[in-house]
Amino acid sequence: MRALWGALAFAASVFLGLTSARAGGQPLDGRSIVAGAECAACHAVPDVAAPIRTASCTGCHQWVKTVSANPAQRAKAMQIFPKWARYEHNVKSYFAVPDLEVAFARLDPAWMRAYLADPYDIRPTMDEGMVRLGLNAAQIDAVVSWASTRAYKPAPSPAPSAANVPKGEALFAERGCVACHTFGKRHLGPGIPAAPDLRWARDRMTDDMLAAWIQDPTAISPKTTMPKLGLSTAEALALRDYLVLANPDTPGASASGAPAGATATAAAVAAPRWDDVEARVFGKICIHCHMDPAQNEGRAGPGNAGGFGWPATGIELQTYEGVVAHKDQILAAIARRNVEDPRDHLAPGEVPAKVKRPELPGMPLGQPALPEADQALVRAWFAAGAPR
Ligand code: HEC
Ligand code: HEC
Ligand code: HEC
Ligand code: HEC
Incomplete structure (x- = not known):
């Protein structure tokens, strides 16, 4: 039933898209697609208003954090929300989602088109990922055309030179890049959640853009959270050449140990009840995208x-x-997420597997797969007849 419903809605959207593309020769409007696809629930988006807090993943999660840090507000929240202590303990995602104004200013349109069709992990210490979208190629093209009207135009720079690489590698450690960034296996994080793994920079930006960005990211977009580091043009070029030409799979001079990954504790719950699966899976994670309209x-x-x-x-x-x-459907959807995980969620230094875009995304969309213990809990609960 739902497959039919989905197929009909999809066919209708393709049909409407083609019709509006043809009627009067009007191209699809990228900004409207972005507004309709709720990109602003997670990202700050230029020209698109932020949604109200109760419709904003980032807005509400930040609000939970802010209220919890204020003793008076926290005391009040504890009275209004019986599960507040659980909330503040659990909320940890969507605090460093990239600002799309900064992304549109620097990222290469061809890279963005491929990424929106088939996203993968860019920031190794950020748990959440970019969601797999339900947009077709024409809609993605329209989004990227709109995005690229906001691109910064960098000054031309000399072509990358291998002679610069050793100097760039030394500067990478000396100038503190290592404090925030992973660079493939050459420098393994921990870094900060907002900073990309620089292994992808050569794909994401042109050589000219990279040189300009390293020298002064705030000139390309004042909203960026990467600081201007006061480098000379020659230093910025050496760093650019290191990032473009060094093999990211070879451990470099500045390589350090990767942070120990969190190991899932396989605590088996003997006889799970609704309260258990609600607290650990459905009420904690799934509810945020699959709400009951009567209660919201x-x-x-x-x-x-x-x-x-x-x-x-x-x-x-x-x-x-x-x-x-x-x-x-739930059991199938959470198992599918296991297959997507090696591509979307990587340890620093790992490269995504080339998995074909599956017909349906796994759940929870954009988040790591549920830990094996939580999946086992859900399976055991259903197998026991879903006791209350
Ligand atoms: C549920 C939250 C969520 C939604 C909705 C979402 N994104 Fe994202 N997006 C993310 C996260 C998280 C990242 C960073 C992922 C990473 O670095 O690995 C990201 C990354 C991106 C990037 C790369 C930016 C960069 O600096 O690396 C682009 C471009 C992007 N999203 C566009 C979109 C567009 C367009 C939409 C709407 C059609 C959208 N996103 C909807 C969470 C979301
Ligand atoms: C009205 C406030 C609110 C909104 C809006 C909201 N969340 Fe949450 N979110 C919470 C709270 C509170 C928790 C903790 C729930 C619990 O522990 O029972 C949470 C927990 C989560 C978790 C598990 C913990 C974590 O941070 O990783 C995920 C995943 C999540 N939310 C995703 C989303 C997504 C995706 C959206 C947007 C579509 C969203 N949330 C919108 C309040 C909100
Ligand atoms: C204080 C932390 C911090 C330091 C130090 C830092 N960066 Fe960044 N860098 C960031 C953040 C955060 C971003 C993402 C910017 C954004 O989306 O606003 C970024 C983005 C970048 C990008 C774009 C990569 C991409 O794929 O989009 C490059 C290239 C880069 N940094 C290089 C460097 C170099 C080279 C140094 C040292 C000279 C350096 N950074 C120092 C935090 C930092
Ligand atoms: C970030 C938002 C988000 C979160 C969190 C999320 N979902 Fe979904 N879910 C979606 C969207 C969007 C769709 C529609 C995509 C589709 O039709 O496959 C969907 C579809 C589904 C479907 C039907 C399609 C399919 O894959 O079979 C199931 C079942 C499902 N979700 C289960 C879950 C479960 C279980 C959780 C919690 C573990 C969860 N979802 C968490 C956004 C989310």
């Missing part, structure tokens, strides 16, 4: 009412009844 002033979330370019599924995972009604 009509909002159903992108996983239920459609969003990020996907049609509506009608899948509500806030209530016991909603979860039980979708048992088979």
Whole structure:
């Protein structure tokens, strides 16, 4: 039933897209597609208003953090929300999502087109990832054409030279780049969540843009969180040449140990009940995209009412009844996430596997796969007949 519903909605959107592209020769409008696909629920987007807090993943998560840090507000929140202590303990994602104004200013349009069709992990110490979108190629083209009208025009620079690489490698450590960035296996993080793994920089930006960015990122976009480091033009070029020409798979002079990955504790729960699966999976994670509109002033979330370019599924995972009604789809969707994980979520130095874009994305969309212990909990609960 849902597959049919989805297929119909998809066919309708393609049809409408083609019709509007032809009627009067009007091209698809990238800004409207971005506004309709709820990119602003996670990103700051130029020319698109931020949604209200209750519709904003980043806005509400930041609000939980801000309220928790203020003793008076926190005391009040504890009275209004019985589960507040659990909330503040659990909320850890969407604090450093990149600002799209900064991304549009520097990223190469061809790279963006490929990434939006098939995203992968760029920032090794950020748990959450870019969601897989339900947009077709024509819609992605329109988004990228609109985005590239905001590109910065860098001054021309000399072509990269291998003679510069040793100097660039020394500067990379001396000038503190290592404090924030991973660079393939040459320098393994930890770094900061907002800073990209520089292994991808040569694909994401032109040589001219890279030289200009390293010398003064704030000139390219004042909203960037990378500081201007006061480098000379010659130093910026040496660093650019190191990033463009050095093999990211060879451990370099500045290589250090990767942070120990968190190992999942496989604590088996003997007889799980609704409260257990609600607290660890459905109420903690899935609810944020699959809401019950009756409990949320009509909002159903992108996983239920459609969003990020996907049609509506009608899948509500806030209530016991909603979860039980979708048992088979839930088990299939969380297992599919295991397959996507090696591409979307990598340890520093790891390279994404080349996985073909699956027909349906795994859940939770854009987040790492559920730990094996939590998947086992959900399976055990369904197998026991979903006890309350
Ligand atoms: C649920 C949250 C979420 C939504 C919705 C979302 N994104 Fe993202 N996006 C992210 C995260 C997180 C990253 C950073 C991923 C990384 O670095 O590995 C990202 C990265 C990106 C990047 C690369 C930027 C950079 O600096 O690396 C682009 C471009 C982008 N998103 C565009 C979009 C567009 C266009 C939409 C809407 C059609 C959208 N995103 C919707 C979470 C989201
Ligand atoms: C109205 C506030 C609010 C909004 C809006 C919101 N969240 Fe959350 N989010 C929370 C709270 C509170 C928790 C902790 C829930 C718990 O522990 O029971 C949470 C937890 C999560 C978690 C698990 C913990 C973590 O941080 O990784 C994920 C994943 C998540 N939310 C994703 C999203 C996504 C995606 C959106 C946007 C589509 C979103 N949330 C919108 C308040 C919100
Ligand atoms: C204080 C932390 C910090 C330091 C130090 C720092 N960066 Fe960055 N860098 C960032 C952040 C954060 C971004 C992402 C910018 C954004 O999206 O606003 C970034 C982005 C970049 C990019 C763009 C990469 C891409 O794929 O988009 C390059 C190239 C870069 N930095 C190089 C350097 C070099 C070279 C140095 C040393 C001279 C350096 N950075 C020092 C935080 C830092
Ligand atoms: C970041 C938002 C987000 C989160 C978090 C999320 N979903 Fe989804 N979900 C979506 C979107 C968007 C769709 C529609 C895409 C589609 O049709 O496959 C969807 C579709 C689904 C589907 C139907 C399509 C399929 O793949 O079979 C199931 C089942 C599902 N989600 C289960 C879950 C479960 C279980 C969780 C928690 C572990 C979860 N979702 C968390 C956004 C989300």
